[in-house]
Amino acid sequence: MSKIDPKLFSAHEHALEKEYDVCPKCGGELQHRNSKSGPFLGCSQYPSCDYSRALHQQDHSLDKVLPGTECPECGEELMLRQGRYGMFIGCSAFPSCQHIESAQPQAQSTPEINCPSCNKGKLAARQSRYGKTFYACNAYPKCSYAVNDQPIAKPCPDCGWKLLVIKKTAAGKREVCPQKSCSYKSAPLVEI
Incomplete structure (x- = not known):
């Protein structure tokens, strides 16, 4: 059996020791660090040396x-x-x-429906931060009425609420009352 040469594994020349470059300001070693804006390389002599650079370059080719x-x-x-x-x-x-x-295409225009809560504003299509469409009163800080499904200007036959919403169910699309206290659901709508 052949012997392994110990010179191949000397500690001062190990491949993982100098993982990053040296600091151009002070000559110290750069270390991998993290911040709320992402990973970066920072000088190991911090706080006496404040050199840092981004680990990944920003790609502005999309502009x-x-x-x-x-x-x-x-x-x-x-x-x-x-x-x-x-x-x-x-x-x-x-x-x-x-x-x-x-840059997102605007949601399809919905007919102007009066807000059933304040009777002053109109319901407008909006997008949540997760990309979902919802419908809210355009008199927002004064009125915070909102529904997740597309509203239609029909009063509820059971409770008399001023609008219904179109909800997708397993049986198909239905007109549903958005009031929690009312359980009105129409028969499945026939799509043409």
């Missing part, structure tokens, strides 16, 4: 100018950008102009 568009606030061209919460449209003159808008 595309939208030709023929104009910012409603400053008149510069708009850009499609990748942000922390997904794609959005923003002004190319950022940071001097802070205009942004959603």
Whole structure:
């Protein structure tokens, strides 16, 4: 049996010892660190040396100018950008102009239905932070009425509530009263 040469495994030349580069400011070793904005490399001599750099470079190749568009606030061209919460449209003159808008297609327009709670606002389609559509009163801070399913302007035949919602069930789509105290459900709707 052959003997293994111990020089191959000397501690000072081990492959995992110098995992990262050296600090360009002070010559100390860079270490893998984590923060709320993601992983980064930081100097082991911290706090006397505050050098750090991102572990992964930001990819701004997704930023595309939208030709023929104009910012409603400053008149510069708009850009499609990748942000922390997904794609959005923003002004190319950022940071001097802070205009942004959603890149998501707007939900299909629903007929104007009066809010049954305040009788002043209209129910409008909105999107939650998870991408689900819900319908809420557009007089929001004063009225917080909202339903998860698409409303229709028909009063409930059982309790008289001013609207019904279309709910998908195992039997098909049904008109349902959104009031918790009412259990009205129509027969399954026939789709044409």
